[in-house]
Amino acid sequence: MYGNYYYYGIDWTYLLILAAFVFTLIVQSVMRGTFRKYSRIRSGSGMTGAQVAQQILASEGLYGVQVLQVSGDLTDHYDPRNKTVSLSQTVYGSSSLAAQGVAAHECGHAIQDAKGYAPLGIRSALVPVANFGSSAAWPLFFIGLLFQLPVIMKIGIFLFLFALLFQLVTLPVEFNASHRAMKKLKGMNLMSREELGGARSVLSAAAMTYVAAAATSLMYLLRMLILSGAGRRDD
Template sequence: MNINLFMLLLVFAAFGLVIWAQFRVKGSFKKWSKVRASSGMTGYEVARRILDDHGLHDVGVEPVRGQLTDHYDPITRTVRLSEPVYHSDSISAISVASHECGHAIQHKEAYGALVLRHRMFPVSNFASGIAPFLLIGGLLLGASDLFGLGILLYAVAVAFQVVTLPVEFNASSRARAIMVNEGFIRNEEERGVGKVLNAAALTYVASTLYALLELFRFVLLFLSSDE
């Protein structure tokens, strides 16, 4: 089998994994959003408690529209929780809230991977925006220099995704430990927390794998064009 065709098949398989991972995270969130946490605390209450316990009294907690739109904003130093998380006392809600607080704690402690990610963001944002146009233009015009530049910029965007992995895994690890230590969950509830956080982590792994395979495919196309 031609290696370019083989890589294309791998890319399609990885794309399928991305779609499956997205369905899984939504399914896990929906399932465990129906299970009330024994602590009875809402996502907001858990977030506020974690932040205060770690001396982050100046970090705000705000609701944001949508579902699975939860994130930590390092610029305004705000944990933003989707409304289903902010107001709910479910396993899903407190798991997500704890995870986002994990990012706020990383920021306070200047966690290495997070610092690197923040520094890479402006360049990665620019690169991911322009790389597709250079890649497509290079292929259509048969301009190898243009295509090569597109590959370099795309590689920057992929590197950003790779750096994101330890940031997300570390935030989830912190969240689990905090939830157990603070008594937000009981032992039998750890399974649900794991399901929610692992499903979310899988989406990052799948997306990164897809991006890496795409990068390798572009490199092979570039090398074959020079033959």
């Protein structure tokens, strides 16, 4: 079994994971650097992230969506279950370009929810199966690989597909939310043209983290397929 993907005692398929890991580190570093840069630039309007969020939501008639402050750094998110836009401490009370851009992005998700944006609904429905798949896939796969049980390996791969599907569906959801955010910031005159460029840089850098997550999942799936194929050839 080992001869197909082991060279000099080293499993070369780990290179796939290493490449994805390095790519993710680079993307995260760029994202955090971009966020820090524009966190130091105060917007001309002086509005905080929370105030921008409230104005955007009001412009869409979403008065039932609450804007809350949550602890942590870059923990901002929208929860469609209880209709809340949660902004981190570095966004909620800050009037920086980064804070306003992130707040607008989370409101973009609220607008998606209100308008019945299909990919958001699909992503929400995938959460439980994706969580189960990501936690159960690898243990099952390696049990099947260790004991040469192809059916168990296939079950592991099948479960992992749900985690990958979640990552892929997340991409249009996040890019669309950023598009809606930029449209609102511009249309409501919440930022000048120069400031919009800063907000766009922040959202673009953040979006790349989701691209990196999807790429990582693809590399894990490829590794599974290579290992399972090697195991079958050795039988």
